[in-house]
Amino acid sequence: MNTLESPRRAAFLDRDGVINEERGYAHRIEDFVLLPGVVEGLSTLQRAGYVLVVVTNQAGIAHGYYSIAQYEAFTRHMIEQLAAQGIHLAAVYHCPHHPGGLVNELKVDCECRKPRPGMLHRAAVELELDLARSVMIGDKRSDIEAGRAAGVRLVALVRSGHTVAASDAAAADVLLPGLQEAAKWLVEQDGVRNADPPAAPLPDQSHADVG
Ligand SMILES: [Mg+2]
Ligand SMILES: [Zn+2]
Numbered sequence: 001m002n003t004l005e006s007p008r009r010a011a012f013l014d015r016d017g018v019i020n021e022e023r024g025y026a027h028r029i030e031d032f033v034l035l036p037g038v039v040e041g042l043s044t045l046q047r048a049g050y051v052l053v054v055v056t057n058q059a060g061i062a063h064g065y066y067s068i069a070q071y072e073a074f075t076r077h078m079i080e081q082l083a084a085q086g087i088h089l090a091a092v093y094h095c096p097h098h099p100g101g102l103v104n105e106l107k108v109d110c111e112c113r114k115p116r117p118g119m120l121h122r123a124a125v126e127l128e129l130d131l132a133r134s135v136m137i138g139d140k141r142s143d144i145e146a147g148r149a150a151g152v153r154l155v156a157l158v159r160s161g162h163t164v165a166a167s168d169a170a171a172a173d174v175l176l177p178g179l180q181e182a183a184k185w186l187v188e189q190d191g192v193r194n195a196d197p198p199a200a201p202l203p204d205q206s207h208a209d210v211g
Helices: 038-047 068-083 118-126 141-150 166-171 179-189
Strands: 009-013 050-057 089-095 135-138 154-158 174-176
Touching: 009 118, 009 141, 009 179, 038 050, 038 179, 050 118, 068 089, 089 118, 118 141, 135 141, 135 179, 141 154, 141 166, 154 166, 154 179, 174 179
Parallel strands: 009 050, 009 135, 050 089, 135 154, 154 174
Antiparallel strands: none
16 A cells, blocks of 8 residues: 555554444444544554554453454444544454453463553564564553563554543653544654654664663
8 A cells, every 4th residue: 555664663552442432342243333533543554654553362261251243344344433533553463361351262371462562562563563663652661561561663642531630641652632632742753852763772782771
């Protein structure tokens, strides 16, 4: 589609509470309700050259609340609803696991469940993304931590209607009402001096100044 310089940068997006209303293990198509300003926000990111990648914890599959097929139908619906409004999701990654799950093969302590960065790492390889130039937008502490662990440049926390703990707000780079505001803020940061990618360290300094 586009031929931006490679590797590309991504906007990693949590799903529930960022794109669609948080409804607690949402999996029925009728429970997919786009939050206000989402199309505008995603459009802003897209125009700025961000590849849009959804990364969603789906422990409901491990818990047996819904099936992979139901999850996939919900995902197709989301992709189609957004595509109809000119938004292209490059990929949607999900973690179906939970250490306390009922479904035996999904009852694992995996590397992909946020706050771990496994989904972002996988996306970086599969989509040829530059994590250091990418951003994360989420509504929970686990989203912030996954972004940090993956080494993305900026992490935005959105309220999307619910209360946010002060400690979570402090852990993010910014706290904003929703995706539209977060997208605008993130794109504005491109004009900030320190938006330039850092120069490669000299070989003999690469291990210096840790922490
Ligand atoms: Mg969420
Ligand atoms: Zn997982």
